Amino acid sequence: MKKDLKKNVSARYFAVGLLAFIIILLPFWLILINSFKSLRESSILGFNLPSKWYLIENYSTVIKKGxxxxxxxxxxxxxxxxxxxxxxxxxxxxxxxxxxxxxxxxxxxxxxxxxxxxxxxxxxxxxxxxxxxxxxxxxxxxxxxxxxxxxxxxxxxxxxxxxxxxxxxxxxxxxxxxxxxxxxxxxxxxxxxxxxxxxxxxxxxxxxxxxxxxxxxxxxxxxxxxxxxxxxxxxGERSINWHLVFADLILVNAPLFIAYFFAQRMIISGIMGGAVKQ
Amino acid sequence: MFINLSDIKKNQYKLYFLLPAIILVSLFFILPIILNLFYSFTDWTTYKSGVDFIGLKNVIELSEEGMVWKSLIITFKYAIGVCIIMNLGALILALALEKTTKISTLLRTTLFMPVLMSSLASGYLFKAIFSNKGPLNNFLGFITGGNISFPFLGSVEWTIFFVILVHSWKYFGVPMLIYIAGLNLIPVELKEAAKVEGANPLQIITKIKIPLLGPAFTFSIITSLIGAMWSFEIPLSMVRGGPARTTEVLNMYIFNLFGSGRWGYATSVSLLLFLIICAIAFPLIIVLKKREVEL
The missing domain is CATH 1.10.3720.10 (MetI-like)
Known part of the structure; x- marks a missing residue:
């Protein structure tokens, strides 16, 4: 019976993990990888690696323009x-x-x-x-x-x-x-x-x-x-330059994500603790 | 009903400690609401220097224009949709991740990430994902073997639903953590006792866990409902209130009126939104609080 329970729990974690992969990691990957592509390649919005990397070009454009x-x-x-x-x-x-x-x-x-x-x-x-x-x-x-x-x-x-x-x-x-x-x-x-x-x-x-x-x-x-x-x-003109928009998205959100990476434990327990106090 | 000065003196709690808070709240929260009440009945615009009192003319013109009622219904749909989808999703995930293990901590941390993102940024991200030749249509085309181009963002019936989904995606991390915290407060003995009595896992969830989550529900249902009634960044960034203004919630309507310089009108709509939020918030708090005590 204990084994059954364990199987149950790991199936549950597998399901949630799959969900997290689809709804969280895939979208984030889409932003990240397309921010490294050329205008033409990023307009397809694919998940593949760029055929040619435009890392410095894209980010320096956004940093200067914005x-x-x-x-x-x-x-x-x-x-x-x-x-x-x-x-x-x-x-x-x-x-x-x-x-x-x-x-x-x-x-x-x-x-x-x-x-x-x-x-x-x-x-x-x-x-x-x-x-x-x-x-x-x-x-x-x-x-x-x-x-x-x-x-x-x-x-x-x-x-x-x-x-x-x-x-x-x-x-x-x-x-x-x-x-x-x-x-x-x-x-x-x-x-x-x-x-x-x-x-x-x-x-x-x-x-x-x-x-x-x-x-x-x-x-x-x-x-x-x-x-x-x-x-x-x-x-922007009528069509959106996704490679630059995504590079800007990364830059705008990076500071909080970096802070989260280092302080995730404190942040998660801080919110849960605050919720319990009320 | 008077300030008991001797009491405060005796305890040495100085009232002037309250002063900065009271002044700032009065000036920047209460005063604008009072002014809003006044300007709702004026012809305040950018085109004219004076401001005249015009009675109910704004209200009449707005109701004739019809958009305000449409917008009101859209706001309700949006807020109720977000409230249901977000809280249901958060509850299911909280039940799945209730135990604190290494894997569940990692999953919580991952699932919480959208909360860190700006709402505008999430809107732009999903504008890309839902676009006609975007990843989602490609995927649907791939599994059906056809060439699918569902207008996720161009359907007068369905687009609001996808905007609701994105709003729920962006914010569900907070109620999820609140529910996990609430579930962890339930005494283990209670669950054990139910198990011994022969309750199945579903019964434990519906008969013990959910009822005991009362305070967490109160907090998170009210904040998500009112948060959704008020925010408009996601419909703005995803579809700019379109197609055909079918996702233009009240606060975006105000935003557009403000942009076009019709300030008197904007304050009238703002007053409407204010009254509706008050009408929803206060009874809801009382009803949900009452249920908490009964349980």
Missing amino acids: DFFRGFFNTLFLTITTIPSIVILGSLASWIFARSKSKIISIIYYVTISSILIPPAVVTSVKVLKILHIYGSYLGIILFYIGTLLSFSIFFTTGFIKSIPKELEEAARIDGCTNIQVFFIIILPLLKPIIVTVAIFLTLSIWNDFIWPFYLLKGDASNTLVLGLYRFVSS
């Missing part, structure tokens, strides 16, 4: 300025939300986290940034991201803080810590697991975001990786 490095640094800048701000401001607010027993604070909490489900209003967000004279700039989109994504951090962190015993904080206060010290020395380090989860989701959504850079950025600032890809494909 101004890849600027796009990369712009996207990186947006991601690394926004996420720590959201995490710190969100944790600070969550601390108060988790510890307060006041009704008003709890109403404010529910209004704040409602933006997890309710999407922002598109056109009037542009208007608000224009009124504040920060439309089109990084400052504008960063503040906007913080305002609309804080809810996500607060939702996950508040529950987490509730499970931290208050006595820890009181002990620190008796030792003479000020409020802000209690937060940074005691609370924030304990939040590490949930911060990892929140930061992973935020990185995925900001790095890959199309909608908000499209609406809120202007001119040179608007050259993010994803917007660059969009403009590159949209500006």
Whole structure:
């Protein structure tokens, strides 16, 4: 009977493995291998190896035409300025939300986290940034991201803080810590697991975001990786040059895939851990 | 109903720690929604400097134009389709990969990869795969021995289904991991006891595992439904809302109205989308939460 069970399990893994091969690996191979082909050969969209490799030609064309490095640094800048701000401001607010027993604070909490489900209003967000004279700039989109994504951090962190015993904080206060010290020395380090989860989701959504850079950025600032890809494909003639589009796809997605390769365990367990906490 | 200051002072939780969050949320989330309500009833456009209040004229003109209703139905089809296909697929894969072994970890890691990709990029990838002379048609031609060129992206009836499939493909990794995490929380004794009582694997799944996944279902059904109601990158990059606007979801309609400078109209449609999402989200949370308690 045990043998039967084992057979069953390996048949199951074989089935899922086959599925993963067809729906994940084959499409990724299609992108990769066609990004090395000539225009003519890539238009067939085959899975075979290129008869002649156009590796340097294709990638250097995309890097130059799409101004890849600027796009990369712009996207990186947006991601690394926004996420720590959201995490710190969100944790600070969550601390108060988790510890307060006041009704008003709890109403404010529910209004704040409602933006997890309710999407922002598109056109009037542009208007608000224009009124504040920060439309089109990084400052504008960063503040906007913080305002609309804080809810996500607060939702996950508040529950987490509730499970931290208050006595820890009181002990620190008796030792003479000020409020802000209690937060940074005691609370924030304990939040590490949930911060990892929140930061992973935020990185995925900001790095890959199309909608908000499209609406809120202007001119040179608007050259993010994803917007660059969009403009590159949209500006093409009627037929798409798949070899270049695929090379651009690789470049746009490579940074996150490289990060995933090195931190897959942390990322997978971070998401699963965050799910269980809720 | 007043702020209990003594309570907060006693515990030394300073309210001003909340201030940055409250200010930013009010300014960039709540204020645009309030302004949206106001501008929905104005003739705000790019062609005219002033903004005048015109009552329900936008609403009337939009409903006469008819596209908004079509778009609304497309949005519902899209969101419900994504919600069903994505969660069903994620659940089946989670049940298959529930145990943590070397192979299942490798498979989870592989299956999760589309989540890392930008939605726009996934749309372009499948635009290639589904194209008339693309790999999928070639494969179908190969197994049937004929020359097949099914218009995956050019069919007014079927294209929306393929767009739904791609959206599900791009995002199913997250619910899959959530379901695996949920399944791992179910006490082993419960499954063992059921086995001893003579339950078959299917019964264990339907009578024990699925009911106990309640909280995971709540979270993932709501987020996938609302995520699909709001996002439009995949229909945009795959087919630009076509053919014949049959995949133009509401948010892409707003995107197009915005692009053509009809801002007042755009805010009216935006208000509609906002009201619909509220009308779906809040009752759904209550219904699903209630079921959780009963189980």
